[in-house]
Amino acid sequence: MAGVILDKIMKSFGDFTAVQETSLEISEGELLALLGPSGCGKTTILRMIAGFVNPTSGSVLIGNKNVTNLPVHKRKAGMVFQGYALFPHLTVSQNISFGLKILKWDKKKLEARLIEMLQWVRLEKYADHYPKTLSGGQQQRVALARAMANRPEVLLLDEPFSALDAKLRTEMRSEIRGFQKEAGITSIFVTHDQEEAMAIADRIGVMNQGQIEQIGSAQDLYLRPASKFVANFIGKCNLIAGKKTQINTFITLANQSLQFNEKLSSINATAIFFRPEQSWLTLKLAENVNSIPVTVKSYVYLGPIIEYEVVDQAGNRLLTNNLSPNNLILVEIGMSLYLNWQAENCIAIK
Numbered sequence: 090m091a092g093v094i095l096d097k098i099m100k101s102f103g104d105f106t107a108v109q110e111t112s113l114e115i116s117e118g119e120l121l122a123l124l125g126p127s128g129c130g131k132t133t134i135l136r137m138i139a140g141f142v143n144p145t146s147g148s149v150l151i152g153n154k155n156v157t158n159l160p161v162h163k164r165k166a167g168m169v170f171q172g173y174a175l176f177p178h179l180t181v182s183q184n185i186s187f188g189l190k191i192l193k194w195d196k197k198k199l200e201a202r203l204i205e206m207l208q209w210v211r212l213e214k215y216a217d218h219y220p221k222t223l224s225g226g227q228q229q230r231v232a233l234a235r236a237m238a239n240r241p242e243v244l245l246l247d248e249p250f251s252a253l254d255a256k257l258r259t260e261m262r263s264e265i266r267g268f269q270k271e272a273g274i275t276s277i278f279v280t281h282d283q284e285e286a287m288a289i290a291d292r293i294g295v296m297n298q299g300q301i302e303q304i305g306s307a308q309d310l311y312l313r314p315a316s317k318f319v320a321n322f323i324g325k326c327n328l329i330a331g332k333k334t335q336i337n338t339f340i341t342l343a344n345q346s347l348q349f350n351e352k353l354s355s356i357n358a359t360a361i362f363f364r365p366e367q368s369w370l371t372l373k374l375a376e377n378v379n380s381i382p383v384t385v386k387s388y389v390y391l392g393p394i395i396e397y398e399v400v401d402q403a404g405n406r407l408l409t410n411n412l413s414p415n416n417l418i419l420v421e422i423g424m425s426l427y428l429n430w431q432a433e434n435c436i437a438i439k
Contacts, residue, residue, distance in 0.1 A: 091152025091242040098147030122286035125296030167236030206234040343403040348432035358437030368430040369411035
């Protein structure tokens, strides 16, 4: 298998820049997720790697080979499309072997590879079935087998779970991850669902307006976001606007002095960040931690937790799902309480 290098690639459509200049290296055997909202450029990057779109500038390398100007069929990249793009008039076997016939594989070699692929995705019993008779998960496995049939060096997945219901999405993302690891193939996975990206990717690149704002492991992005956009896009978060005044002191718009983790923070910070589960509510001002007065706005019972929405003196809506174990609180809407969190869990971000 081979790694992928994007060297200063950029794509414009007329006056619109879909992807700003981007450099990225995906290691051999790695599964990288490109995560972001619709229109952020993630699918355009995937299509440039596949060869369906030519970059305006920059280069695409697969296994240290420059493939920027090669046609799709010469790039050794398999692709699973968003809607699977299975041929409805062809059987499972015919769909999987379609690309091999186009490449004029020897008949015996083709038949052996077909059997291997059917066994790999556990669809031997469905070889003569047509796509319309299959479940969504089975159709997805056919699409995966077709993409992998000609032994590509890179696997590209364009929102492959979007057509599935919630329960099947959860099952299939685990299955796809297992197939990817078993094959040991370098893979790039595009999604707008942060839970999917966190569940299966080795690294995640969060995209916004044509550029990658931050790349790292799920834990890095969740606990140490580099920007307000990343903080908001990866899970639920609390942001309080203000400015840094000293090495590890932050003054809010309500003129409150808060402490934060200087080692993990941005130089030109405009807000502090912490996760709801890192905070807790108390009846009184807490000592040796960040503690601010808040008013309970609402709360929602979510089974394992109760999520509380509170408002601080500057009007910021903040979330928490913890109560202090030292003083049990019967929370009611309109109550005046204190929201608390450790400085070490607080990061100043741009």
